[in-house]
Amino acid sequence: MSGAGGPCPRHRPVRRLAPALAALALLAPSARGAPLFLWEATGPQAKVTMAGSIHVGRADFFPLPAPYVEAFAAAPVLAVELDPTAPGNQARVLQLMTGRGMLPDSLTLRDRLTPENWERLKQAAADHGLPAAVYERLQPGLAAMVLMMQAYLRQGLDPELGIDKLFLDAARTEGRTVRELETIDAQMALFLDIDDELDDVFMAHMLADLGRLGELTEAMIAAWRSGDAAALDALLQEQAGTDPRLEAWYGRLLDDRNAAMADSVDAWLRGDHDVFMVVGAGHFSGEGGVVRRLERLGWTVTQRED
Numbered sequence: 257m258s259g260a261g262g263p264c265p266r267h268r269p270v271r272r273l274a275p276a277l278a279a280l281a282l283l284a285p286s287a288r289g290a291p292l293f294l295w296e297a298t299g300p301q302a303k304v305t306m307a308g309s310i311h312v313g314r315a316d317f318f319p320l321p322a323p324y325v326e327a328f329a330a331a332p333v334l335a336v337e338l339d340p341t342a343p344g345n346q347a348r349v350l351q352l353m354t355g356r357g358m359l360p361d362s363l364t365l366r367d368r369l370t371p372e373n374w375e376r377l378k379q380a381a382a383d384h385g386l387p388a389a390v391y392e393r394l395q396p397g398l399a400a401m402v403l404m405m406q407a408y409l410r411q412g413l414d415p416e417l418g419i420d421k422l423f424l425d426a427a428r429t430e431g432r433t434v435r436e437l438e439t440i441d442a443q444m445a446l447f448l449d450i451d452d453e454l455d456d457v458f459m460a461h462m463l464a465d466l467g468r469l470g471e472l473t474e475a476m477i478a479a480w481r482s483g484d485a486a487a488l489d490a491l492l493q494e495q496a497g498t499d500p501r502l503e504a505w506y507g508r509l510l511d512d513r514n515a516a517m518a519d520s521v522d523a524w525l526r527g528d529h530d531v532f533m534v535v536g537a538g539h540f541s542g543e544g545g546v547v548r549r550l551e552r553l554g555w556t557v558t559q560r561e562d
Contacts, residue, residue: 291483292321293537294560295547299525305331305560306521306546308537310480312408313417320419321562331532334427335435335520336420338443341428348440356448357398364392365399368452373459377403380466384410396455397447400462407469420534437520437535438513446509454501461502465495480537483559489541511544518549525555 293308305327310317328334339345359368366374377399381391384406391399405415415421427434450458465472472491479488496506517539524531540547547557 290562292323292560292562293480293483293485293540294323294327295540295557296327296560297521297525297550297555297557299527299555301528302525302530303331304521304524304531304533306533306535306540307419307423308480308485308540309419309534310477310537311418311420312405312413312415313419313421314412314414315417317417317419318422320422323560323562327560328423328426328532331530333433333435333529333531334423335437335524335531335533335535336424337438337535338436338440339424339434340415341421341424345440349444352440352444352448353394353398357395357444359393359395365394365396366392368396368455369459370456373456373463376463377459380463381406395448395450396459397450398444400459401447404462404466404469407466408473411470411473413473423532423534435531437517437533446505450505451501454505457499457501458505461497461499476537483561485541485545485547485559488537489545492538492541510538514539514544514546514549518546518553521546521550522553522555 294305296303296305298304307324307327340349359365365377369377377391378388381388381403384403386403386406391402394402424434426432472495475491476488479485479491492506492510496503517533517535521531521533535546539545542548550557
């Protein structure tokens, strides 16, 4: 899975930084020796640098520490979960939301949820300024996703300031190769293919998280800032809870996707082009995370420091 021929990029001079990234790198706060949410593995002719992203960001995430920007500048290929700005992906999201994302016939979420969960959902949506017309005919998993995104926005977290969005914009500006690890259909299926028996469990779980979203978000950001994958793993384990049905869903959300990501990185390391990969920070933590999976495949993976 390498790109077109040519010398290994590790032996070329480092590229100039894209203007947007160069500006964000200026005067980056430095705590030398502090771990970053950034790992690298080196193959015979290629290096893959892997950065954990928070998909909805804030202005105070920037400037990024220099190692993020320098690793990106040195790699000719950017890999992301998917590119939400690609016209084809945007069209497919709309198609899925207005097709599979809608409840059949004249059903509404009132018909799919217990009265208690329906009332809790209505109150939470009203508290976050989300009109009933926006969510009441959506599949439960999609309605939960829409409400959660609205809650993030009202907390001042913006997908336009996500770490992956920053690097995608820079890669597009430079005309750099962008590889997508996943598809819109696969990601949306996580929320559209929730078993009917899980609807209420999933919605109750989401509403509970929503009630302490500020606390959860700040804990996640703190773990990302300090490069603490173990702390993030503990947070994710707590969120998954102990319900076997939810544990199975979280397995699809993380473990299954981590395995596929690790397989992709394994193939790139056997190629001849360096890759800078940016995926959600949760994909790196724990025994099922990308880092441990790569180590079990025989690669040495090193966490970068500032």
